[in-house]
Amino acid sequence: MSKETKxxxxxxxxxxxxxxxxxxxxxxxxxxxxxxxxxxxxxxxxQNKHKKSKQPNREVDIYQSHLPETPGxxxxxxxxxxxxxxxxxxxxxxxxxxxxxxxxxxxxxSKRFEIKLPNLGPYFINYSRSGRYLLIGGNKGxxxxxxxxxxxxTCEFQLKETVRAVQYLHNENMFAVAQKKYVxxxxxxxxxLHCLKTHHQVCGLDFLPYHFLLVSVNKRGFLQYTDTSTGxxxxxxxxxxxxxxxxxxxxxxxxxxxxxxNGTVTLWSPNTPQPLVKMLCHRGPVKSMVIDREGHYMITGxxxxxxxxxDVRTYKSLGEIKHYSPATTMxxxxxxxxxxxxGTKVTTYHEPFSNDTCKPFLKxxxxxxxxxxxxxxxxxxxGIGHGAGLSNVLIPGSAEPxxxxxxxxxxxxxxxxxxxEVKMLLEKIQPxxxxxxxxxxxxxxxxxxxxxxxxxxxxxEEVKTAKRNEFRKRGKFGAxxxxxxxxxxxxxxxxxxxxxxxxxxxAVLKKRDILQG
Numbered sequence: 099m100s101k102e103t104k105x106x107x108x109x110x111x112x113x114x115x116x117x118x119x120x121x122x123x124x125x126x127x128x129x130x131x132x133x134x135x136x137x138x139x140x141x142x143x144x145q146n147k148h149k150k151s152k153q154p155n156r157e158v159d160i161y162q163s164h165l166p167e168t169p170g171x172x173x174x175x176x177x178x179x180x181x182x183x184x185x186x187x188x189x190x191x192x193x194x195x196x197x198x199x200x201x202x203x204x205x206x207x208s209k210r211f212e213i214k215l216p217n218l219g220p221y222f223i224n225y226s227r228s229g230r231y232l233l234i235g236g237n238k239g240x241x242x243x244x245x246x247x248x249x250x251x252t253c254e255f256q257l258k259e260t261v262r263a264v265q266y267l268h269n270e271n272m273f274a275v276a277q278k279k280y281v282x283x284x285x286x287x288x289x290x291l292h293c294l295k296t297h298h299q300v301c302g303l304d305f306l307p308y309h310f311l312l313v314s315v316n317k318r319g320f321l322q323y324t325d326t327s328t329g330x331x332x333x334x335x336x337x338x339x340x341x342x343x344x345x346x347x348x349x350x351x352x353x354x355x356x357x358x359x360n361g362t363v364t365l366w367s368p369n370t371p372q373p374l375v376k377m378l379c380h381r382g383p384v385k386s387m388v389i390d391r392e393g394h395y396m397i398t399g400x401x402x403x404x405x406x407x408x409d410v411r412t413y414k415s416l417g418e419i420k421h422y423s424p425a426t427t428m429x430x431x432x433x434x435x436x437x438x439x440x441g442t443k444v445t446t447y448h449e450p451f452s453n454d455t456c457k458p459f460l461k462x463x464x465x466x467x468x469x470x471x472x473x474x475x476x477x478x479x480x481g482i483g484h485g486a487g488l489s490n491v492l493i494p495g496s497a498e499p500x501x502x503x504x505x506x507x508x509x510x511x512x513x514x515x516x517x518x519e520v521k522m523l524l525e526k527i528q529p530x531x532x533x534x535x536x537x538x539x540x541x542x543x544x545x546x547x548x549x550x551x552x553x554x555x556x557x558x559e560e561v562k563t564a565k566r567n568e569f570r571k572r573g574k575f576g577a578x579x580x581x582x583x584x585x586x587x588x589x590x591x592x593x594x595x596x597x598x599x600x601x602x603x604x605a606v607l608k609k610r611d612i613l614q615g
Contacts, residue, residue, distance in 0.1 A: 167499035191461050198492050209479050212489040220469040221483035226270045229475035230508035233273050235264035253288035265303040276300040297322055302345045306352055308527050315342045323368045332529050333368035343385050350393025351536040357384030367532045374534050386428045395451050399425030431473040431496040439468040462491050476501050
């Protein structure tokens, strides 16, 4: 092949859709197995090593050489003067997956598939951090880990009991499954490694990769932290707000966000027994919740059929989206594309943080009720778990096109994976550093010894006042009075038991003396 033909192949070619839909689809180079020509880059560096560049924007050229890929998109050929923006948006909503597949290459078309398992659902899904592996768990006990890019099954087994949640740990070699009674940890071959009996009747799981913390919430509202590197329990906190329906973590500071049945969202740290922040977000139970990568915005969905956007820095509402039914699940992509699942329908939104530009982008209908959705990292793919099985949907422009191999590499070898795992353990962040302000450690380093002692004294006083408020009297039959009555009864029973034991011992000694005499 000549050089001109190779150059033409590497360029993103815009194609017009067949049937006169009036749209252009832009393909992405990373769909073709993410091949990167390192030899040509090395030769280019050797040739221009001793030459002085006359271009003023050399830094821009270097940036483009390291990040060569551009995100995909769908644009309309209709002129903005002729048709309004709302009409263009309504036309994009009419697009189906068949229309997108007609204009996509073979590699991207292979990423659109469906797995029909109607007798084992509904299914919960979870992608690995690299985006190469997919973990699925059926409510009736079916669990499987799949290399969905090559369509290879790494492990599959039947638990013969209910499954409520599944979660990958620091890599695809270990994953946790919330079963009927306890949480179990399995390896990539499906072998049971550990049983976490302290996590009882869990209904939600999450994992903090930089802290190696597995977080769970059970039906009674207990929030538990477990260190997966040492196996120790870090914290066991009672939220005292009843059953929870969703939980997620802030990637910026590691704080857990928990949604409750009374419409509030609480922010938790393993270092405090009380919530850091309590927000009233909906008038009914909070069913779903998601936070962006930078940790500045939070999106919640409640039973009141509203999806609200919140600024976590000021705790104020930025806008809301109304639906005809409650949003049972939602997720956010790497490029801030919001997907909301309600009933048998999934709707995606571009730029959900601004109320003016937040409008529906694409829609997709499933065969059964949707229970779980998730965007695949570094791929324009949305995974949907529903009652009839699993389906992968193409959403152009949702993922980051350039892979950060230091963060998560989907093409890493065994040696690279081992080195990366050791590096993560060495750079592990301690749970004591989880706080609302991620930069608070800078201010502590600048303080003197006297200021640190004052902070400690204030913290001790706050803890004492909190304990007093917990056990304060509330009327004639308050909590403190009931506790005192129970303690008095227990002391009386102990005294009576001791007297009985002493009387028995005396009787036995008398019998021995009589027999010996």
